[in-house]
Amino acid sequence: xxxxxxxxxxxxxxxxxxxxxxxxxxxxxxxxxxxxxxxxxxxxxxxxxxxxxxxxxxxxxxxxxxxxxxxxxxxxxxxxxxxxxxxxxxxxxxxxxxxxxxxxxxxxxxxxxxx
Amino acid sequence: xxxxxxxxxxxxxxxxxxxxxxxxxxxxxxxxxxxxxxxxxxxxxxxxxxxxxxxxxxxxxxxxxxxxxxxxxxxxxxxxxxxxxxxxxxxxxxxxxxxxxxxxxxxxxxxx
Numbered sequence: 418x419x420x421x422x423x424x425x426x427x428x429x430x431x432x433x434x435x436x437x438x439x440x441x442x443x444x445x446x447x448x449x450x451x452x453x454x455x456x457x458x459x460x461x462x463x464x465x466x467x468x469x470x471x472x473x474x475x476x477x478x479x480x481x482x483x484x485x486x487x488x489x490x491x492x493x494x495x496x497x498x499x500x501x502x503x504x505x506x507x508x509x510x511x512x513x514x515x516x517x518x519x520x521x522x523x524x525x526x527x528x529x530x531x532x
Numbered sequence: 533x534x535x536x537x538x539x540x541x542x543x544x545x546x547x548x549x550x551x552x553x554x555x556x557x558x559x560x561x562x563x564x565x566x567x568x569x570x571x572x573x574x575x576x577x578x579x580x581x582x583x584x585x586x587x588x589x590x591x592x593x594x595x596x597x598x599x600x601x602x603x604x605x606x607x608x609x610x611x612x613x614x615x616x617x618x619x620x621x622x623x624x625x626x627x628x629x630x631x632x633x634x635x636x637x638x639x640x641x642x643x644x
Binding site: 525 | 573574576578625632636
């Protein structure tokens with residue numbers, strides 16, 4: 418079974434530029450998550466989708482971050498304009514949302530450096 | 533706000549020893565807990581999980597213990613190997629469905 422795919426793996430941009438990340442979850446997984454992981458910290462949830470609807474985006478900085486999951490499969494996360502403090506690894510995860518299992522499966526992440 | 537935290541930020545053990553990584557949680561509504569392992573440059577990898585109706589759960593070389601009285605979670609790794617070197621995170625669901633809050637992580641270093 419293929420895992421969660423993310424691209425690109427690395428991205429370097431200057432502040433005030435825009436950037437987009439892509440995620441392809443595990444086939445059949447209804448729930449998709451985007452996390453931000455700052456160096457030395459645990460992942461912090463940005464947004465959670467159930468199929469193509471948003472379940473939780475309470476920690477998403479909506480003035481600069483946006484995310485979509487058209488057709489309930491792939492998802493993109495965008496930052497516009499980027500700030501220095503956005504430098505982090507952006508992780509995508511998916512879960513099957515079956516009874517008895519809350520396991521989230523993570524991709525390798527996209528490492529963003531904002532200069 | 534309520535959060536999940538770890539007692540020890542770093543842990544160094546000798547190969548073959550047993551490792552114990554601790555985690556304290558403060559959200560009494562949490563009923564699901566999960567441990568992840570994260571190697572450098574990779575995403576978190578599921579290790580083991582436990583629900584609040586259990587005190588102990590065993591996997592291959594790993595055991596998770598849950599003490600709800602003192603809101604404490606631990607991960608035990610038997611016969612630690614160099615490949616176990618990584619950052620370990622505990623996470624809890626805060627009583628919500630399918631949403632996890634992660635702690636800061638513990639760096640485990642295994643010396644050959």
